[in-house]
Amino acid sequence: MTTATLHDVRLSGAASDRNYFNDEYGALSWFLTKDHKRIAILYLISVSVLFVIGGFFAMMMRIELLTPEGDLLTSDTYNKFFTMHGVVMIFFFLIPVIPAVLGNFLLPLQIGAKDLAFPKINLLSWYLYMLAAGIGLIVIVTGGVDTGWTFYTPFSTQYSNTHVFGTTFAGFIAGFSSILTGLNFIVTIHRMRAPGLTWYRLPLFVWALYATSIVMLLATPVLAITLVMLMIERTVGVGFFDPALGGDPVLYQHMFWFYSHPAVYIMILPAMGVASDVVAAFTRKKIFGYRFVAFSSLAIAFLGFLVWAHHLFVAGISVYSAMIFAFLTFFVAVPSAIKVFNWTATLYKASVSWQTPMLYIMGFIGLFTIGGVTGLFLASLGLDIHVTDTYFVVAHFHYVMVGGTVMAYLAGIHYWWPKITGRMYPEWWARLAALLVFVGFNLTFFPQFILGYVGMPRRYHAYAPEFQVLNVLSTAGASVLAVGYMLPIFYLIWSIWNGRPAGKNPWGAVGLEWTTSSPPPKENFHETPVVTWEAYDYPGMMKAMGETQHV
Amino acid sequence: MMVADFPLWPEQASTFAKDVDALYIFLIILTGTVSVGIFLTIFGLAIKYRRRPDNELAQDYEPPKILEVTWIVVPTIIFMGLFVWGSWLYFHLARVPDDALDIYATGKQWMWKFQHPTGQREINTLHVPVNRPIKITMASEDVIHSLFFPYFRTKMDVLPNRYRSMWFQATKTGRFHIFCAEYCGTLHSGMIGWVEVMEPTEYQKWLAGGSEGSMASQGEQLFQKYACNTCHTNDATGRGPVLAGLYGKDVTLSNDTTVKADDNYIRESILNPQAKVVKGFNPIMPTFQGQVSEDDMMKLLAYVKSIGQNTAPATTPAPAGAKGTNP
Numbered sequence: 001m002t003t004a005t006l007h008d009v010r011l012s013g014a015a016s017d018r019n020y021f022n023d024e025y026g027a028l029s030w031f032l033t034k035d036h037k038r039i040a041i042l043y044l045i046s047v048s049v050l051f052v053i054g055g056f057f058a059m060m061m062r063i064e065l066l067t068p069e070g071d072l073l074t075s076d077t078y079n080k081f082f083t084m085h086g087v088v089m090i091f092f093f094l095i096p097v098i099p100a101v102l103g104n105f106l107l108p109l110q111i112g113a114k115d116l117a118f119p120k121i122n123l124l125s126w127y128l129y130m131l132a133a134g135i136g137l138i139v140i141v142t143g144g145v146d147t148g149w150t151f152y153t154p155f156s157t158q159y160s161n162t163h164v165f166g167t168t169f170a171g172f173i174a175g176f177s178s179i180l181t182g183l184n185f186i187v188t189i190h191r192m193r194a195p196g197l198t199w200y201r202l203p204l205f206v207w208a209l210y211a212t213s214i215v216m217l218l219a220t221p222v223l224a225i226t227l228v229m230l231m232i233e234r235t236v237g238v239g240f241f242d243p244a245l246g247g248d249p250v251l252y253q254h255m256f257w258f259y260s261h262p263a264v265y266i267m268i269l270p271a272m273g274v275a276s277d278v279v280a281a282f283t284r285k286k287i288f289g290y291r292f293v294a295f296s297s298l299a300i301a302f303l304g305f306l307v308w309a310h311h312l313f314v315a316g317i318s319v320y321s322a323m324i325f326a327f328l329t330f331f332v333a334v335p336s337a338i339k340v341f342n343w344t345a346t347l348y349k350a351s352v353s354w355q356t357p358m359l360y361i362m363g364f365i366g367l368f369t370i371g372g373v374t375g376l377f378l379a380s381l382g383l384d385i386h387v388t389d390t391y392f393v394v395a396h397f398h399y400v401m402v403g404g405t406v407m408a409y410l411a412g413i414h415y416w417w418p419k420i421t422g423r424m425y426p427e428w429w430a431r432l433a434a435l436l437v438f439v440g441f442n443l444t445f446f447p448q449f450i451l452g453y454v455g456m457p458r459r460y461h462a463y464a465p466e467f468q469v470l471n472v473l474s475t476a477g478a479s480v481l482a483v484g485y486m487l488p489i490f491y492l493i494w495s496i497w498n499g500r501p502a503g504k505n506p507w508g509a510v511g512l513e514w515t516t517s518s519p520p521p522k523e524n525f526h527e528t529p530v531v532t533w534e535a536y537d538y539p540g541m542m543k544a545m546g547e548t549q550h551v
Numbered sequence: 552m553m554v555a556d557f558p559l560w561p562e563q564a565s566t567f568a569k570d571v572d573a574l575y576i577f578l579i580i581l582t583g584t585v586s587v588g589i590f591l592t593i594f595g596l597a598i599k600y601r602r603r604p605d606n607e608l609a610q611d612y613e614p615p616k617i618l619e620v621t622w623i624v625v626p627t628i629i630f631m632g633l634f635v636w637g638s639w640l641y642f643h644l645a646r647v648p649d650d651a652l653d654i655y656a657t658g659k660q661w662m663w664k665f666q667h668p669t670g671q672r673e674i675n676t677l678h679v680p681v682n683r684p685i686k687i688t689m690a691s692e693d694v695i696h697s698l699f700f701p702y703f704r705t706k707m708d709v710l711p712n713r714y715r716s717m718w719f720q721a722t723k724t725g726r727f728h729i730f731c732a733e734y735c736g737t738l739h740s741g742m743i744g745w746v747e748v749m750e751p752t753e754y755q756k757w758l759a760g761g762s763e764g765s766m767a768s769q770g771e772q773l774f775q776k777y778a779c780n781t782c783h784t785n786d787a788t789g790r791g792p793v794l795a796g797l798y799g800k801d802v803t804l805s806n807d808t809t810v811k812a813d814d815n816y817i818r819e820s821i822l823n824p825q826a827k828v829v830k831g832f833n834p835i836m837p838t839f840q841g842q843v844s845e846d847d848m849m850k851l852l853a854y855v856k857s858i859g860q861n862t863a864p865a866t867t868p869a870p871a872g873a874k875g876t877n878p
Binding site (some may be wrong): 076146158284340341342369390458541 | 558559560561570571574575578582585586589590592593594596597600601602605606607608609610611612613614616618619622623626627630631633634636637638639640641642643644645660693694695697699701702704705706707708710711712713715728730731732733734735736737738739740741743823840841
């Protein structure tokens with residue numbers, strides 16, 4: 001083997017026989033591993049299992065909502081299902097999925113490092129996540145929880161007789177997993193970049209992970225404090241939020257959203273990073289306005305802290321604070337718009353491949369755009385009064401968090417699958433799944449915008465008959481979507497043994513991760529790489545190709 | 552609506568509805584155009600510049616940097632316009648007209664209770680006259696609820712620890728949905744009802760249909776039942792401040808700050824009397840926390856309001872009694 005070079009565009013290369021999979025054997029070699037790649041695999045399996053559980057709850061709700069009457073589930077069961085759908089999907093899937101799976105696997109590879117800065121803390125993060133998920137699963141099988149994932153007081157502290165304590169405790173523990181991952185990433189990005197890899201040479205995925213990590217580190221402790229206060233009030237009766245004890249229920253909402261709004265950016269920023277990397281690789285072009293895209297991630301992370309009260313426009317804040325938060329909310333939309341426009345402009349005079357990851361990212365840009373512009377409806381104060389707490393909001397945040405984050409995650413898992421496993425996934429099946437996900441998603445959630453404007457409130461077990469047509473459409477879409485989500489689970493597993501060997505760099509992409517073998521060796525690079533090129537240096541690659549007359 | 556099974560927006564049944572719908576439709580056109588523009592651009596470019604041979608590279612060309620400035624400045628200006636428009640609507644909703652008819656609402660798991668100033672009480676149905684501003688003052692007996700009138704395009708969360716108020720003016724008679732929009736437990740989706748908008752004459756007829764006396768007179772009885780009148784006498788000799796003429800005035804407190812004697816001040820002074828003690832009085836009043844129900848609280852409030860108006864009718868012109876006639 002020669003040393004790694006950037007401009008190695010061979011479509012296949014002899015795989016090194018030693019890699020992180022076969023370096024060690026046995027269960028203990030996985031459960032006590034400090035290798036970021038193995039920890040990423042542990043996360044991949046765990047979040048996939050929780051995604052299926054969260055999806056089950058969603059499917060049951062959609063079937064219940066086929067008819068206006070509450071006939072399949074009791075009201076209490078329905079309330080528990082939407083609560084546990086939210087808790088599982090947000091705390092145990094959407095927040096960790098891209099940072100903990102793709103970020104863990106790729107961050108050291110993309111910056112030319114052997115591992116994260118604190119490998120043992122990285123493993124601890126996974127164990128904390130598993131402990132929290134375990135508590136969450138115990139709650140689910142022993143009766144569940146019915147407060148909504150937002151745990152609004154005084155319902156959660158005085159009135160609910162379900163497992164509020166267990167669930168909030170699980171959220172509290174999961175928070176520490178998030179904090180430690182954020183800390184680990186920040187230190188790694190600062191201290192462990194390969195020689196020559198300056199900040200402006202970093203892939204935009206790394207910039208996005210950096211911004212995400214800052215939010216994780218600064219916002220999650222507030223969630224922890226809030227949940228502890230809730231647990232104390234519920235068990236010991238100290239009055240923070242309960243009016244009978246001198247507390248204020250709206251204070252809870254302020255504290256909860258001070259974390260949970262930035263949490264939306266914990267979910268979407270890494271997705272934007274994946275989109276940048278995939279757009280560059282599948283257009284063979286440097287992302288237009290690289291620095292604007294990089295700094296827009298930091299701008300989103302910063303502004304994301306200043307808009308929490310836009311969840312409270314009808315909840316009991318003054319007219320003037322509502323105006324300030326609405327004003328800032330419009331500002332946070334600007335950096336998101338910058339990214340969308342830059343990705344679009346990158347396609348101009350590019351070499352666009354229609355392979356699966358790019359299909360998902362085109363879907364991502366479209367769905368995220370719809371999710372983003374409907375946020376403008378909600379930021380417009382007088383209009384928010386009508387649409388808040390209706391299905392319009394449900395549709396809006398699913399477009400951002402599912403249409404955005406999940407689509408980008410699927411793009412990323414397909415894009416880096418050859419690197420992770422050394423095998424190609426079956427392209428035909430993957431394109432079919434991408435199409436099903438896109439069509440199913442829109443059919444599921446687009447009708448919900450209309451449903452919300454017509455006036456159907458969210459979290460309704462039974463509804464007025466005039467809402468039925470749109471609900472039936474939505475459920476039909478959900479079944480297509482479910483098939484689209486299940487397909488990759490099967491063909492990706494199949495491809496681990498049966499896929500075509502991928503070689504180092506099946507996409508002809510630029511980036512340090514594509515200069516090492518697939519799957520990478522335990523230490524990632526045989527020699528520490530030295531970086532002499534800009535991020536996404538496809539023009540440089542073109543020059544190199546001209547010189548070597550390769551392929 | 553022609554296609555009753557498939558409405559795209561609910562009927563416009565309040566003065567507020569068409570203003571909200573105008574912003575909604577404007578936003579659909581604006582964001583729809585921009586979104587479709589982006590989709591078509593992406594799709595068009597992805598087809599035009601599709602990769603033909605596998606090893607084809609992109610052309611070495613960058614669009615002009617001025618684009619960056621354009622798509623930062625232009626959206627920012629548009630967003631500021633939306634901000635102003637949305638805030639204008641919000642102000643409109645926050646400003647209750649002076650001649651609004653007062654109605655009191657209580658949310659509890661899982662029903663809406665309404666009281667009219669003349670004393671009529673109803674559950675999950677609200678009778679109101681058409682073409683007259685209606686102000687609803689509301690509180691919750693337990694968890695947070697949200698009173699939602701989709702056909703009037705308005706909603707407001709109902710809190711257990713203070714009064715909040717909302718208003719609307721219905722523009723057509725008929726029956727319109729009331730929903731609870733904030734999740735409140737088992738039968739959240741059953742916490743629904745109807746608002747019956749009636750011609751003013753019909754409403755008068757309905758009001759005449761029997762009651763237990765006006766809210767204010769019921770409040771006066773409670774005022775005696777809870778022995779409030781032993782301290783809050785009608786002259787300055789009592790141990791508590793005189794309440795006649797109090798409502799809506801500024802009150803100087805023992806720490807020399809002033810507060811306005813509004814709904815929430817009166818409520819707080821009953822439930823947590825030590826919080827804001829009037830200057831010159833001793834903090835001797837006991838709390839009524841847990842003794843006065845939300846319904847009774849509203850009647851007491853109506854009573855305090857009514858004696859406030861007796862002495863100072865000029866500040867609050869809306870008649871609270873049975874004199875409620877349409878304009």
